[in-house]
Amino acid sequence: MGRAPVLLVTEIYYPILAIIGVPANLVTIVILSRGKCGLAKCSSVYMVGMASADLLVMVFNVVVFYIFTYYYPHSFLTITPLCKFIIYMTTVTLDLSVWFTLSFTLDRCVAICSRKLQTMYCTGRTATVVLTTLALLIVSKNIPFFFAYEPLHIVDGVQWGCRVNISFFTSPAGVGFLKFHAVCVGALPFALIFVFNSVTARRILAASRARRALRGNRNDKQSDPEEANRRKSVILVFTISGSFALLWMTAGVTFGITGLTNPNRFHGDLNDPAYVATAVGAMLKYMSSCSNTCIYALTLSKFREQLKDMVKSHWRLFHGSGRN
Numbered sequence: 001m002g003r004a005p006v007l008l009v010t011e012i013y014y015p016i017l018a019i020i021g022v023p024a025n026l027v028t029i030v031i032l033s034r035g036k037c038g039l040a041k042c043s044s045v046y047m048v049g050m051a052s053a054d055l056l057v058m059v060f061n062v063v064v065f066y067i068f069t070y071y072y073p074h075s076f077l078t079i080t081p082l083c084k085f086i087i088y089m090t091t092v093t094l095d096l097s098v099w100f101t102l103s104f105t106l107d108r109c110v111a112i113c114s115r116k117l118q119t120m121y122c123t124g125r126t127a128t129v130v131l132t133t134l135a136l137l138i139v140s141k142n143i144p145f146f147f148a149y150e151p152l153h154i155v156d157g158v159q160w161g162c163r164v165n166i167s168f169f170t171s172p173a174g175v176g177f178l179k180f181h182a183v184c185v186g187a188l189p190f191a192l193i194f195v196f197n198s199v200t201a202r203r204i205l206a207a208s209r210a211r212r213a214l215r216g217n218r219n220d221k222q223s224d225p226e227e228a229n230r231r232k233s234v235i236l237v238f239t240i241s242g243s244f245a246l247l248w249m250t251a252g253v254t255f256g257i258t259g260l261t262n263p264n265r266f267h268g269d270l271n272d273p274a275y276v277a278t279a280v281g282a283m284l285k286y287m288s289s290c291s292n293t294c295i296y297a298l299t300l301s302k303f304r305e306q307l308k309d310m311v312k313s314h315w316r317l318f319h320g321s322g323r324n
Contacts, residue, residue, distance in 0.1 A: 004270035006279050013283055014066045018058060021290030025055035028293045031310065037302040040111070041124035043233075046104035047296075049131040050240075053096035054289035060089040062286055080151040080159035087162060088145045095138040095185055097289060101244050102189045102196075103130050108237040109196040113203040141184065144168075144177050186252055193241050204234055232299070239295050247288035251281035 028051040031037065032044050039047070064086055069077055077086065107130075111122045120126075148168045152161025168174040254277040296303045 004275075006276045007270055010066070010279060010283065011070075014062055014286075017283075017286060017290065018062045018067060021058040021062065021286075022055065024290050024293040025051045025058060027307065027310065028296065029055065031303060031306045034306065036306055037296075037300055039300075040122065042107055042111075042122045042127040043104070045124050045127035045131065046100065046107055047292075049127075050097070050100045050104060050292060053093060053100045054292065056089070056093040057097050057286065057289040060086065060093050062289075065090055078161050080149075080162060083162040084146050084149055087149060088142060091142045091145055091181070091185075092138055094285075095142065096135060098185055098189045098248075099134050099138065100131060101241060102193055103127075103134060105193050105196045105237055105241045108233060109200045112200050112233065141181075144174075148174065182255070186255065190245055190248070190252070193245060197238060197241055200234065200237070236295070236299050239299060240292060243291055243295065244288050247284045247291065249284075250277070251285040254278045254281040 029048055032039075032048045032051065035041070035044055037044070064077065068075065069086070076082065107122055107127065110117050148165055149162040150165045151159035152163045154160070169178070254274075297307060
């Protein structure tokens with residue numbers, strides 16, 4: 001019997017995802033850090049934070065976990081302390097990606113829905129404090145994962161590999177922690193994203209109706225800069241959070257049905273629908289960590305200009321060095 005088709009797909013998919021995702025997030029960080037995309041300072045900070053979290057997902061979850069440890073199963077990366085650290089970082093990076101996206105959604109909700117809070121909350125300094133606080137909380141929250149795994153075997157006194165620590169996962173503390181982790185990464189942030197977007201959409205509709213009423217019988221072709229800026233901001237945040245939720249949806253549904261978050265933990269038939277669904281959910285989930293660059297390029301004209309200038313400058317540099 002040949003290899004499972006989904007396994008062949010993942011062997012092709014993850015290297016391609018890494019080749020696209022790592023440079024895409026690096027380019028996004030560089031462009032947004034310059035502050036020339038016409039965005040508010042707080043928006044730039046949140047978007048740089050999201051790109052940084054997505055870059056970490058690409059490095060630890062895709063490159064290290066899905067590629068290196070798959071193709072080199074007996075490398076130094078499988079030494080138990082490193083193995084535990086890699087597993088820990090895969091949970092931390094996903095947490096960061098989810099909660100940084102939520103924080104950006106909240107920031108735009110406040111900016112659009114409350115003029116009073118906007119002046120205090122929607123600042124670059126507040127954004128930095130929010131992201132730093134979230135990062136510290138997430139790094140601390142996931143520390144129990146170091147105790148959730150134990151060495152697979154010991155050779156000449158050296159611990160190799162990682163396997164589930166049954167005593168941890170069956171203890172009341174372990175069960176409680178896993179439920180808390182599932183809520184923090186799954187149900188809670190996506191419920192809040194839905195709530196914030198709903199509040200934002202309702203506010204926009206009310207504001208649009210009010211502005212049309214105030215403009216009265218003015219020429220319909222007359223431009224409204226404030227409404228245009230609001231529309232751009234809304235399109236950006238809705239596109240980011242909407243694509244994020246859609247790409248994570250399959251992983252969330254399969255986790256609810258199978259209890260699996262990672263297809264590598266499945267030890268049954270690789271053609272089983274449960275395994276296939278979990279593997280597809282993981283692929284879509286990680287795709288969300290390289291989709292934002294495309295969203296920025298499609299929705300932000302100044303981001304496109306910066307991207308074109310960067311490509312042109314590197315192209316001229318490359319050809320100039322080639323002639324020398």
